[in-house]
Amino acid sequence: MLNLLLSRLATAIPSVLGVIVVTFLLTRLLPGDPAAYFAGLAATPQAVAEIRAKLGLDKSLPEQFLVYVQDLLSGNLGTSLTTGQPVTADILTRLPASAELTLLALFLAAAIAIPLGVLAAVKQGSWIDHLCRIVTTAGVSLPVFFTGLLFAYVFYYLLQIAPAPTGRLDAFLTPPPHRTGFYLIDSLLVRNTEAFWGALAQLALPAASMAIFSLAPLARMTRGSMLSVLGGDFIRTARASGLAPRTVIFTYAFRNAVLPVITVLGMVFSFLLGANVLVETVFAWPGIGLYAVNALLTSDYAPVQGFVLTMAVLYITLNLAIDLLYGLVDPRVRLDA
Amino acid sequence: MKRRHFLKSSTALTAAAGVTAPAIFSPLKAQSRQETLLVVAENTPNMMDIHGVGANRPAYEVSWNTHDRLMTYGVKKDSTGQDHYDYSKLEPELATDWNVTPTSATFKLRRDAKFHDGTPITAKDVKWSFDRAVTVGGFPTFQMRAGSLEKPEQFVVVDDHTFRVDFVRADKLSMPDLAVPVPVIMNSELAKKNATTADPWAMEWTKNNLAAGGAYKIERWQPGQEIVYVRNDDWKNGPMPKIRRVILRIIPSAGNRRALLERGDADISFDLPAKDFSDLKGSPKLNIVGTPVENAMQYIGMNVKQKPFDNVKVRQAIAYAVPYQQIQDAVMFGRAIPLYGGASNKAKGTNWPQVHGYKTDLARAKALLAEAGYPNGFETTLSFDLGLGAINEPLTLLLQHSLAQIGIKAEINKVPGANWRGELLKKSMPMITNTFGGWLNYAEYFFFWCYHGQNAVFNTMSYQNPAMDALIDKARFASGADYDAAVKGFVDMAFDEVPRIPIFQPLLNVAMQKNVTGYRYWFHRQLDYRQLAKT
Numbered sequence: 006m007l008n009l010l011l012s013r014l015a016t017a018i019p020s021v022l023g024v025i026v027v028t029f030l031l032t033r034l035l036p037g038d039p040a041a042y043f044a045g046l047a048a049t050p051q052a053v054a055e056i057r058a059k060l061g062l063d064k065s066l067p068e069q070f071l072v073y074v075q076d077l078l079s080g081n082l083g084t085s086l087t088t089g090q091p092v093t094a095d096i097l098t099r100l101p102a103s104a105e106l107t108l109l110a111l112f113l114a115a116a117i118a119i120p121l122g123v124l125a126a127v128k129q130g131s132w133i134d135h136l137c138r139i140v141t142t143a144g145v146s147l148p149v150f151f152t153g154l155l156f157a158y159v160f161y162y163l164l165q166i167a168p169a170p171t172g173r174l175d176a177f178l179t180p181p182p183h184r185t186g187f188y189l190i191d192s193l194l195v196r197n198t199e200a201f202w203g204a205l206a207q208l209a210l211p212a213a214s215m216a217i218f219s220l221a222p223l224a225r226m227t228r229g230s231m232l233s234v235l236g237g238d239f240i241r242t243a244r245a246s247g248l249a250p251r252t253v254i255f256t257y258a259f260r261n262a263v264l265p266v267i268t269v270l271g272m273v274f275s276f277l278l279g280a281n282v283l284v285e286t287v288f289a290w291p292g293i294g295l296y297a298v299n300a301l302l303t304s305d306y307a308p309v310q311g312f313v314l315t316m317a318v319l320y321i322t323l324n325l326a327i328d329l330l331y332g333l334v335d336p337r338v339r340l341d342a
Numbered sequence: 343m344k345r346r347h348f349l350k351s352s353t354a355l356t357a358a359a360g361v362t363a364p365a366i367f368s369p370l371k372a373q374s375r376q377e378t379l380l381v382v383a384e385n386t387p388n389m390m391d392i393h394g395v396g397a398n399r400p401a402y403e404v405s406w407n408t409h410d411r412l413m414t415y416g417v418k419k420d421s422t423g424q425d426h427y428d429y430s431k432l433e434p435e436l437a438t439d440w441n442v443t444p445t446s447a448t449f450k451l452r453r454d455a456k457f458h459d460g461t462p463i464t465a466k467d468v469k470w471s472f473d474r475a476v477t478v479g480g481f482p483t484f485q486m487r488a489g490s491l492e493k494p495e496q497f498v499v500v501d502d503h504t505f506r507v508d509f510v511r512a513d514k515l516s517m518p519d520l521a522v523p524v525p526v527i528m529n530s531e532l533a534k535k536n537a538t539t540a541d542p543w544a545m546e547w548t549k550n551n552l553a554a555g556g557a558y559k560i561e562r563w564q565p566g567q568e569i570v571y572v573r574n575d576d577w578k579n580g581p582m583p584k585i586r587r588v589i590l591r592i593i594p595s596a597g598n599r600r601a602l603l604e605r606g607d608a609d610i611s612f613d614l615p616a617k618d619f620s621d622l623k624g625s626p627k628l629n630i631v632g633t634p635v636e637n638a639m640q641y642i643g644m645n646v647k648q649k650p651f652d653n654v655k656v657r658q659a660i661a662y663a664v665p666y667q668q669i670q671d672a673v674m675f676g677r678a679i680p681l682y683g684g685a686s687n688k689a690k691g692t693n694w695p696q697v698h699g700y701k702t703d704l705a706r707a708k709a710l711l712a713e714a715g716y717p718n719g720f721e722t723t724l725s726f727d728l729g730l731g732a733i734n735e736p737l738t739l740l741l742q743h744s745l746a747q748i749g750i751k752a753e754i755n756k757v758p759g760a761n762w763r764g765e766l767l768k769k770s771m772p773m774i775t776n777t778f779g780g781w782l783n784y785a786e787y788f789f790f791w792c793y794h795g796q797n798a799v800f801n802t803m804s805y806q807n808p809a810m811d812a813l814i815d816k817a818r819f820a821s822g823a824d825y826d827a828a829v830k831g832f833v834d835m836a837f838d839e840v841p842r843i844p845i846f847q848p849l850l851n852v853a854m855q856k857n858v859t860g861y862r863y864w865f866h867r868q869l870d871y872r873q874l875a876k877t
Contacts, residue, residue, distance in 0.1 A: 050767065052484055086388065088566045089389040095565065098565075154597065157598060171602065172591065172592075176589045177374070180564075286595050287595050287598065289592065289593045291564070291566055302758070304761075
């Protein structure tokens with residue numbers, strides 16, 4: 006196990022180095038001049054030059070890269086010009102916001118999609134199979150921002166049962182003290198039920214709209230994978246041996262079918278974490294996707310680099326975790342390593 | 343680390359304040375809702391310090407409400423009966439009284455004024471703050487220079503409560519420039535404690551910390567999400583504000599900002615599209631106020647250094663081809679002041695902007711093009727800032743269509759917001775639409791930036807005309823009939839030569855609940871919480 010871990014980590018190092026170089030170059034290739042942008046309304050070429058010097062943009066590219074790597078080694082990702090804060094601090098406050106939302110959405114999606122997929126495969130052609138097909142088609146066809154806007158319009162504006170889409174907590178509630186950055190957990194830690202329910206109410210709509218979107222790949226993958234496993238010889242043998250259908254489906258079939266589902270789960274998670282800009286925009290969610298896009302729009306290098314790096318590290322960790330999980334779920338996988 | 347410390351102290355503060363607040367839906371909460379103003383905005387302030395590098399417009403709002411200045415502007419009613427700041431009237435803020443001579447201004451400072459930490463505000467704080475503004479470079483230094491406030495030697499501490507500004511030249515903008523958002527008064531001792539040798543003006547520290555004494559303090563600051571202000575109950579530099587707490591929430595989606603206002607969850611917002619303001623105009627729940635933005639216009643600029651726009655006839659032809667009324671109706675939904683279709687191109691006064699004599703007349707445009715030697719038109723590019731695409735995009739499409747009818751093929755070039763300033767600096771775009779507004783409401787101030795041969799960034803046409811420069815320079819330091827003649831002279835010239843075609847003067851729109859009163863238009867176009875009240 007340890008060997009596997011180490012060899013996987015070793016393969017990750019070149020990817021991280023590559024990401025560092027590529028992000029640095031990409032952000033420099035972006036059109037736009039941050040110095041001109043931030044020089045203010047009444048900028049003269051001289052004022053712009055002053056700002057450029059202050060930002061270190063008058064140095065040559067290799068010099069800028071050296072400074073960047075040095076800062077990186079000391080854990081300094083630079084300062085965002087749009088929020089005025091160190092990027093590390095920004096990401097540390099925003100990542101939990103995105104993670105809390107994504108995890109809840111994924112949990113919701115998995116709780117619905119996996120049983121649905123299993124049932125659809127077991128009772129192929131039945132009404133539940135059709136339901137599965139409808140749900141997955143609807144899920145992929147409805148863009149997240151559309152369901153998000155629709156939910157906000159119906160549940161907040163028309164029915165008035167959802168709270169105002171103003172971010173993680175109602176404006177009149179005080180956020181719980183920072184422990185994990187997950188409001189649900191933090192508020193329980195200090196026994197602040199008001200903040201807990203407030204945070205949960207704010208999470209409901211964005212999590213639901215993201216869940217609908219991620220339902221589709223999960224349910225389809227579960228169904229497909231279950232179908233191929235159920236067609237296997239060993240299932241026929243198990244059935245012929247008179248094992249209870251429950252044992253056949255869950256102990257034999259599902260355990261074998263779950264591997265690709267885990268892969269998809271991992272992919273959907275990392276995709277949702279970074280790419281749910283639209284949901285974050287609609288619900289004013291102070292997440293990491295919105296942060297990165299705002300930074301891109303203003304040619305604010307540091308947050309873009311910080312974001313890409315964070316996401317790269319996260320992807321690599323996630324893939325590693327999934328690899329390890331494979332070994333736990335299916336002992337045969339370990340031989341491949 | 344510093345930020346964490348700040349967050350810690352602020353959460354401790356709010357925890358202490360929250361002790362008395364029990365369970366959900368307490369009557370206390372209802373009461374606090376009554377004394378709290380919830381503002382929703384699109385963009386987040388990036389610091390608390392207006393002197394900081396790259397401080398953005400929302401940061402001006404933070405600075406304006408948390409700091410004092412020596413003087414502020416008075417108030418008048420505009421033509422619709424709305425409160426409007428009065429640029430002709432300077433009123434006391436930290437200074438209770440002042441005496442202006444041709445060479446200097448001496449200010450008497452309020453004796454019982456204190457900073458947020460209880461330190462008395464003295465003349466040395468004022469000097470330190472002004473020295474800082476003229477020294478740190480960038481925008482603050484530039485703005486101070488606009489009022490001939492250029493070097494630290496001009497600022498003199500006479501005694502603890504007397505402060506003098508020596509003028510380097512007679513400039514009528516010197517006094518007004520001391521009441522704009524830049525010359526804030528900072529707690530010099532507190533700031534110096536947090537300064538380093540590399541950063542003697544504590545620029546780094548003041549990004550996230552206030553060294554101020556203004557009407558509001560900051561209770562919670564979550565960058566990119568919200569700011570919670572609480573009233574400074576010891577404030578002495580003006581009438582005590584009615585609103586006890588102000589919450590500024592960043593809501594990125596325009597649709598949601600509108601929904602929040604319509605549902606009564608948010609109290610006030612500037613940031614809605616023109617169409618929403620026009621839709622909400624008749625709403626029984628909301629109050630919509632649109633105030634013409636002083637000294638501002640949306641215009642078409644043509645680069646006079648390039649063919650064919652070096653030919654005045656071509657520029658005039660374009661001025662006759664702009665579909666003014668369509669833009670007013672279909673792009674602005676009527677929420678703008680037209681600047682076209684006047685009786686003639688002669689100046690109607692010394693006010694600015696004012697209407698010019700051009701109107702949509704394609705036959706005349708065609709004739710002018712033929713006279714200029716382009717009977718079959720030409721090809722060009724029409725560029726705009728995508729950051730303001732909601733207005734620029736439909737506007738350029740209408741213009742493109744109209745130009746096609748006189749044979750001009752204009753290709754539309756959308757420049758992303760981040761690049762726009764850089765592209766303007768290059769001065770290579772042949773034809774653009776853009777908007778510009780000056781803080782100080784003087785025609786010559788606008789012309790100094792936008793038409794003067796010094797060729798500042800905002801002279802987007804690269805227009806250089808010694809005769810006009812002479813008139814602009816004259817107006818800056820003249821008064822009376824001389825002044826009027828100079829202003830009328832350069833306005834006539836601007837309309838006749840028409841390197842830029844004014845289209846409309848924009849409105850500063852605000853939507854607020856009916857129970858919000860006391861809204862006042864300010865030249866800096868940010869919200870002043872101090873005059874607002876909820877009834």
